[in-house]
């Protein structure tokens with residue numbers, strides 16, 4: 001089975017941080033960069049995040065391009081112990097725009113209209129297979145955070161990186177855009193080839209494909 005194409009989107013400081021130590025991340029990049037981020041959502045069948053991003057940012061993950069798209073991307077959360085709050089904007093809008101949550105245990109009583117799937121989200125390749133088979137997903141946009149980005153990179157499942165970089169520096173105490181890769185040697189590092197670099201408002205937008 002051909003797995004879904006995976007794009008990793010990052011919106012970081014110059015030093016690759018996605019939030020301050022206190023978790024502040026709105027907004028690191030400019031309105032122009034964020035508008036491109038919405039266009040990326042429109043180009044993918046699903047948008048995927050980790051539960052820590054949901055708890056920190058309460059994102060909607062909808063494509064808010066104008067005019068609105070005919071179909072919104074499927075919104076996907078990796079959430080081992082099904083902590084998605086019923087009050088979250090994802091859960092509150094699930095009737096209009098579907099949400100799928102992957103957890104590693106028997107799901108608690110389901111949140112209305114949220115699809116809870118018992119499949120250990122650490123098995124990222126199995127998550128992709130499920131999305132393909134159950135929801136005909138052919139492309140996935142990963143929107144963070146750093147730990148989820150790292151797990152797809154570790155598994156060699158990232159086909160493309162769209163990196164929006166703002167001209168600020170957040171330092172080592174900031175949250176990393178990419179979490180631990182557990183590399184043993186430099187030669188084990190995931191490698192990408194640069195496809196494009198362009199200014200986007202005050203930021204820089206770099207695109208990479210698999211080397």
Ligand SMILES: NC(=O)c1ccc[n+]([C@@H]2O[C@H](COP(=O)([O-])OP(=O)(O)OC[C@H]3O[C@@H](n4cnc5c(N)ncnc54)[C@H](OP(=O)(O)O)[C@@H]3O)[C@@H](O)[C@H]2O)c1
Pocket residue numbers: 010011012017018019023024025028049050051052053054056057078079080081083121122123124143144145146147148149151175179
């Ligand atoms: N600048 C930006 O555009 C941007 C974008 C996104 C996020 N952020 C920021 O990033 C921070 C959150 O990032 P984060 O790295 O701490 O967390 P994250 O990647 O959003 O979520 C990590 C959590 O997801 C769950 N998870 C389930 N399956 C996983 C898997 N296969 N790989 C990794 N995690 C998995 C784990 O919790 P369980 O064990 O409970 O499942 C894990 O602790 C927030 O501060 C947020 O504001 C910024």
